Amino acid sequence: MMSTALSVTAAASDAVVPDCVSTDPGSLCARLYSWFGLDWLAANAQALVATPLRILLIVVIAVVARLLVNRGIRRLTERTASGQVPTILKPRRTKGVDHQQVVEQVAARRTQRAEAIGSVLRSFASIVIFFIAVVLVLGELGINLAPIVASAGVVGVALGFGAQNLIKDFIAGIGIILEDQYGVGDVVDLGEASGTVEAVGLRITRLRDVNGVVWYARNGEVLRVGNKSQGYAQVVIDMPVTHDTDLERCREVMQEVGDAVYAEEEWAEVILGEPESLGVESITPQAIVMRLQVRTTNADQWRVGRELRMRLQERFAAEGIRIPVAPLTTATAAGPS
Numbered sequence: 001m002m003s004t005a006l007s008v009t010a011a012a013s014d015a016v017v018p019d020c021v022s023t024d025p026g027s028l029c030a031r032l033y034s035w036f037g038l039d040w041l042a043a044n045a046q047a048l049v050a051t052p053l054r055i056l057l058i059v060v061i062a063v064v065a066r067l068l069v070n071r072g073i074r075r076l077t078e079r080t081a082s083g084q085v086p087t088i089l090k091p092r093r094t095k096g097v098d099h100q101q102v103v104e105q106v107a108a109r110r111t112q113r114a115e116a117i118g119s120v121l122r123s124f125a126s127i128v129i130f131f132i133a134v135v136l137v138l139g140e141l142g143i144n145l146a147p148i149v150a151s152a153g154v155v156g157v158a159l160g161f162g163a164q165n166l167i168k169d170f171i172a173g174i175g176i177i178l179e180d181q182y183g184v185g186d187v188v189d190l191g192e193a194s195g196t197v198e199a200v201g202l203r204i205t206r207l208r209d210v211n212g213v214v215w216y217a218r219n220g221e222v223l224r225v226g227n228k229s230q231g232y233a234q235v236v237i238d239m240p241v242t243h244d245t246d247l248e249r250c251r252e253v254m255q256e257v258g259d260a261v262y263a264e265e266e267w268a269e270v271i272l273g274e275p276e277s278l279g280v281e282s283i284t285p286q287a288i289v290m291r292l293q294v295r296t297t298n299a300d301q302w303r304v305g306r307e308l309r310m311r312l313q314e315r316f317a318a319e320g321i322r323i324p325v326a327p328l329t330t331a332t333a334a335g336p337s
Contacts, residue, residue: 189226233301240287
């Protein structure tokens with residue numbers, strides 16, 4: 001028993017005391033040796049304790065920073081989405097209950113745009129924060145970052161040249177969303193393709209035309225946009241009449257037809273202003289063109305236009321106002337051979 005105790009005492013006395021204990025008693029190495037009495041732990045204090053703790057601290061700070069940034073972005077987008085509708089976007093006509101729906105549609109568009117912008121900002125913030133965290137962790141592990149940064153620069157330049165169209169599409173998509181050029185449900189004209197927007201992404205826009213064909217347009221190739229559904233719509237109806245028509249009477253008839261539709265309860269909810277019979281729009285050798293203009297909600301412009309054209313045609317026939325007939329071509333007049 002006595003021999004075992006003497007051997008343990010001799011082993012403890014033969015243990016190698018790290019130099020840090022005598023040179024720097026307040027260092028991490030000395031503290032670990034005083035706490036645990038393990039010379040190997042004290043000698044490797046930097047690699048086994050200090051570095052993992054710093055890496056853990058970097059990860060915790062990155063996670064907390066991401067949570068705080070995402071919370072700030074979320075609060076900003078919620079405030080933007082729930083703000084008051086600008087006066088210029090409010091309906092001008094106060095009659096009818098459907099105008100509240102117009103305001104709600106505008107608010108819904110703002111909410112959709114705010115959510116899309118928030119999603120892009122949160123993704124961008126997460127990428128930046130985690131990239132910085134990864135670089136700091138690699139530095140703590142003693143990895144030389146110079147070759148990695150140089151290689152990343154070369155790869156970035158190569159990707160920039162090879163995928164410049166993709167980057168262009170993404171940047172254009174962000175601009176479309178930020179500026180609210182169009183949204184889902186809008187009827188737009190993108191040049192080669194026109195129709196109802198079904199989806200707006202950061203890279204492409206999907207729309208369906210009147211024939212049911214689905215078009216995919218790259219956002220970077222959209223040079224100009226004609227939005228037929230933003231705010232309100234203007235229905236313009238041009239009616240050609242013969243040269244011997246009483247133009248003042250024709251203008252009055254068109255105004256009466258527009259006022260009659262405006263006064264009906266069915267149409268009062270979708271027509272936002274009193275119809276205006278503007279009179280003579282143009283004079284050609286074939287006919288005189290008379291114009292009627294009506295402001296409507298963007299979703300009902302085509303329905304209102306069809307109703308007005310039908311009623312104008314019926315009223316012209318009742319009033320004896322003639323519409324010029326285009327002459328038949330030679331092939332049509334001769335008939336099939």
